[in-house]
Amino acid sequence: MGDLTKNFNASEFGCKCGCGYCSPSFKLVSSLQELREEAGVAITIVSGCRCTQHNKNSGSTILGLAVNLKKGNPGDISASAHTRGEAADIRVGGLSKGKLYDLIVAMHKAKKLPWLKYVYKIKNSATNVHVGVDDFKKRATPYGGDG
């Protein structure tokens, strides 16, 4: 039993650098709960919220968005969906990233993940997929394929 949703605890989404930043969005955790129920097995949050410094170290920075500061991010206004608590890199036991990605796309097409804004398979990983609910970046399609 999680303290955020049926299966998730807030602590699973905290920044991995130890800064304490942990502000996952409702849309994100609700989407992952939907996915959890569809998959029927546990989802591991490989990386959820990231403070700006940790995000930089993770190799992903998009400039902008003071909303990060409002949400408690101890860093500056550099932003990615992770720094806003609106994305998570996940894996699901027993599934390759291709299978997991296909499952998410199929669920979105079936209107089961209404908040999903962007999903892609993470480079250099056999199992991890990025799921974002941020809509600050306009994209032609929510399906990024091989990211």
Ligand SMILES: [Zn+2]
């Ligand atoms: Zn941090």
Ligand SMILES: [Zn+2]
């Ligand atoms: Zn990501």
